Amino acid sequence: MSDLLLDIIEHLTSKGLVEGDGIDSFRDFTPETPDNVFVIHEYSGSPLPFQDTFIHRSLQLSVRDKSASKAKAQCIKIFNELSPVDRYKILSNGRWCQIYPRQSPFKIKVDDAGRTTYGFNIGITTERD
Amino acid sequence: MDMNFSKFHRKCEAAISKVAQSTKKATTAACKEIMSESLKQVPRDTGALASSAFYEVKHAPDYGFEARLGYGRGGEVNPKTGVPVEEYAVVVHEDLEAIHPVGKAKFLEDPIRDFALRKFPRTVIKHVGPALESENNE
Numbered sequence: 395m396s397d398l399l400l401d402i403i404e405h406l407t408s409k410g411l412v413e414g415d416g417i418d419s420f421r422d423f424t425p426e427t428p429d430n431v432f433v434i435h436e437y438s439g440s441p442l443p444f445q446d447t448f449i450h451r452s453l454q455l456s457v458r459d460k461s462a463s464k465a466k467a468q469c470i471k472i473f474n475e476l477s478p479v480d481r482y483k484i485l486s487n488g489r490w491c492q493i494y495p496r497q498s499p500f501k502i503k504v505d506d507a508g509r510t511t512y513g514f515n516i517g518i519t520t521e522r523d
Numbered sequence: 524m525d526m527n528f529s530k531f532h533r534k535c536e537a538a539i540s541k542v543a544q545s546t547k548k549a550t551t552a553a554c555k556e557i558m559s560e561s562l563k564q565v566p567r568d569t570g571a572l573a574s575s576a577f578y579e580v581k582h583a584p585d586y587g588f589e590a591r592l593g594y595g596r597g598g599e600v601n602p603k604t605g606v607p608v609e610e611y612a613v614v615v616h617e618d619l620e621a622i623h624p625v626g627k628a629k630f631l632e633d634p635i636r637d638f639a640l641r642k643f644p645r646t647v648i649k650h651v652g653p654a655l656e657s658e659n660n661e
Binding site: 423424435437438452454496500502503513515 | 613614617618619620628629632633636
């Protein structure tokens, strides 16, 4: 396993939902350009569960676009890919995940350049990196 | 065999009533503890966001009690920008790259999750346990 955030970006790339890491997809920071980007942030996780083979982590996934409707649509596509009804997901590199969306996609902000960001948060139980 | 369940039934009714009231106390205590921690983490510039904190406990539609807690109630307006708190509270909470001299993003979600993981059972036992205990001793 490599970095979880990179694994997710590569999974979404394999599904044709993003172009790729460092192209239109970024980890833990949002570049000023290009306008249209997908970003994954990791924030505070949880204490180790009873079985420490797996850990529970918190991620925020967001899409910024000059077009608010495109940002929303793209965010919903990513949300649907990462929120299977039964919670279980195997990423393209074989990483096992149990994903809990904390809400459906919502508008986070509109920045000074008029770009809209939609996002959602997930809890994810997965193998260690 | 003839059995009279009326006394048992009365005891059950009494226990349910006591537990319901205790649940309200437990829910209120949870809200107070979460908001206390949240107010330590909320970003502060003018103080408008912190001043808009709220919680409310009310009867759930089916049974027990439910709580709502958050920020952006009461019509608070940022005195610097003139923007109502309810219009920017989400951004402050969710923007993980914003730099705050005081406080941080996820100032509500983190305390709620921390409470759920570590403190919820203790709060339930503290407030609901005595009600069940007293009912068993009667």
